[in-house]
Amino acid sequence: MKKTARAHTNIALVKYWGKKDQDLIIPMNSSLSLTLDHFYTDTTVEFSDRFSADTFTLNGQAKANDQVSAFLDLVRQKAGINTYAKVESINHVPTQAGLASSASAYAALALAASAASGLTLTKPELSRLARRGSGSACRSIYGGFVEWQMGHDDLTSYAKPFQEEVDWDICMLAIVLNAKQKKISSRGGMQTVVKTSPYYPAWVKTCQADIKAIKEAILAKDFVKLGTIAEENAMKMHALNLSASPHFNYFEPETLVAMQLVEELRQAGVACYYTLDAGPNVKVLCLKKDVTIIKQKLATVFEPDQLLLATPGPGAHLLA
Numbered sequence: 001m002k003k004t005a006r007a008h009t010n011i012a013l014v015k016y017w018g019k020k021d022q023d024l025i026i027p028m029n030s031s032l033s034l035t036l037d038h039f040y041t042d043t044t045v046e047f048s049d050r051f052s053a054d055t056f057t058l059n060g061q062a063k064a065n066d067q068v069s070a071f072l073d074l075v076r077q078k079a080g081i082n083t084y085a086k087v088e089s090i091n092h093v094p095t096q097a098g099l100a101s102s103a104s105a106y107a108a109l110a111l112a113a114s115a116a117s118g119l120t121l122t123k124p125e126l127s128r129l130a131r132r133g134s135g136s137a138c139r140s141i142y143g144g145f146v147e148w149q150m151g152h153d154d155l156t157s158y159a160k161p162f163q164e165e166v167d168w169d170i171c172m173l174a175i176v177l178n179a180k181q182k183k184i185s186s187r188g189g190m191q192t193v194v195k196t197s198p199y200y201p202a203w204v205k206t207c208q209a210d211i212k213a214i215k216e217a218i219l220a221k222d223f224v225k226l227g228t229i230a231e232e233n234a235m236k237m238h239a240l241n242l243s244a245s246p247h248f249n250y251f252e253p254e255t256l257v258a259m260q261l262v263e264e265l266r267q268a269g270v271a272c273y274y275t276l277d278a279g280p281n282v283k284v285l286c287l288k289k290d291v292t293i294i295k296q297k298l299a300t301v302f303e304p305d306q307l308l309l310a311t312p313g314p315g316a317h318l319l320a
């Protein structure tokens with residue numbers, strides 16, 4: 001009744017931003033992401049009669065476990081057990097990197113907890129389970145390019161691999177900035193947007209077209225097309241936040257500086273594109289051959305330790 005799983009984070013190129021169902025986490029639009037090698041979570045789950053409560057440690061420190069316990073209840077229900085669990089997670093996602101650690105966290109927890117409980121879930125079942133913890137986690141079950149097909153209910157909403165083995169040199173350079181403003185959670189932010197942005201229906205429509213086009217770009221290994229779609233999709237998502245009531249944004253002054261540097265690189269002929277999630281950090285999509293020149297340019301403003309490189313990574317798997 002003890003298992004350890006590893007799951008990697010993912011970066012959405014066509015973003016998930018809005019829910020149809022808050023409880024089941026059914027999204028308003030399909031999304032498409034790239035799983036990353038460099039950032040991951042290792043989680044060990046042990047169910048035992050010896051325990052009198054669920055416990056959860058993150059990087060060795062005891063944490064509040066309400067959300068983890070609620071997630072474990074889903075697993076216990078499926079497995080027909082009622083024993084408590086000890087959950088130990090190590091996050092290999094740098095704090096403040098804004099690389100959606102909830103995605104790797106819930107993907108690892110879904111796999112470790114289900115395996116430890118004696119369940120043998122298929123990948124679609126595992127993806128559906130991870131989704132209940134955090135929407136973006138359903139995509140981290142798979143490696144490479146992954147599509148979360150929105151579906152319309154618990155049974156039909158899960159991720160599917162689009163291209164698991166990525167045989168081209170696409171990579172992502174994350175620029176880690178110092179966040180000063182209070183962060184609005186993605187959960188709260190997307191809820192405000194669905195309720196109040198007049199542009200929301202247009203977002204849903206545009207995502208459908210973006211998914212179709214970005215899949216074509218992936219198959220054709222057309223990096224310029226992929227980068228353009230990803231950057232524009234991210235800006236459309238952030239435009240929703242600016243058009244919500246109350247309006248909000250995730251930008252810091254340095255966010256705009258980083259975006260400007262990427263645009264200057266592009267004007268100089270280097271193919272690179274930015275994307276941003278629910279935080280100030282800028283993630284630069286590029287090809288491996290251009291990493292050195294991009295780093296040189298970014299180093300005019302940022303410190304070397306603010307730049308983290310990631311390449312395509314694998315899906316969630318059991319370690320022990």
Ligand code: DP6
Nearest residue numbers: 012015016134135136186187277278
């Ligand atoms: C901007 O998956 O963190 O990163 O389902 O409420 O837990 P919940 O939200 P979460 O949202 C991720 C939003 C995003 C875009 C994306 O990853 O698709």
